[in-house]
Amino acid sequence: MAPLSSALCLTAQEQHHCSAREEMTMNQTGQCLCGSIKYDITGSPNLVAVCHCRDCQRSAGAPLVAWAMFPESSVKVIAGVPKTINSSGAAMRSFCPECGTGLFYRNADVLPGLIDVQTATLDNPNSLPPAVQIQTAERQAWVPHLGTLKAHDRFPSGDEE
Numbered sequence: 001m002a003p004l005s006s007a008l009c010l011t012a013q014e015q016h017h018c019s020a021r022e023e024m025t026m027n028q029t030g031q032c033l034c035g036s037i038k039y040d041i042t043g044s045p046n047l048v049a050v051c052h053c054r055d056c057q058r059s060a061g062a063p064l065v066a067w068a069m070f071p072e073s074s075v076k077v078i079a080g081v082p083k084t085i086n087s088s089g090a091a092m093r094s095f096c097p098e099c100g101t102g103l104f105y106r107n108a109d110v111l112p113g114l115i116d117v118q119t120a121t122l123d124n125p126n127s128l129p130p131a132v133q134i135q136t137a138e139r140q141a142w143v144p145h146l147g148t149l150k151a152h153d154r155f156p157s158g159d160e161e
Contacts, residue, residue, distance in 0.1 A: 037079060043070065048067070069115070069116050072115045
């Protein structure tokens with residue numbers, strides 16, 4: 001059976017992104033918004049994806065969540081203790097009990113031995129761009145059109161349209 005990361009890398013572009021991730025070894029650090037929970041990651045991700053499922057949307061309060069999947073042994077919490085809840089079935093979501101920042105996702109039935117890390121909590125989130133979108137059947141209808149909207153580098157003043 002092919003590894004999950006290979007199974008999800010279907011197009012040539014996705015295969016290139018996945019191959020590049022499999023070849024690199026990296027160390028990452030991350031934390032929650034308030035800094036109570038800090039973690040270290042050693043090694044390269046199996047997969048980096050954007051998830052559009054309703055569970056991710058509701059737990060993050062956002063239309064999508066970017067995740068990087070690692071072997072559980074690669075991720076070490078070095079400060080604080082995340083709170084973990086069962087969000088559905090075997091799905092376990094961990095977050096900071098102080099500020100509520102979502103951090104980790106585990107599902108031993110679907111992804112045994114793996115942990116997903118929300119890439120927005122990485123100290124360098126741009127280091128792990130997504131290679132694939134998943135659960136697009138639940139994607140909000142307006143998400144594909146975001147690139148067509150007027151964009152501002154910072155919060156616009158009240159004078160702008």
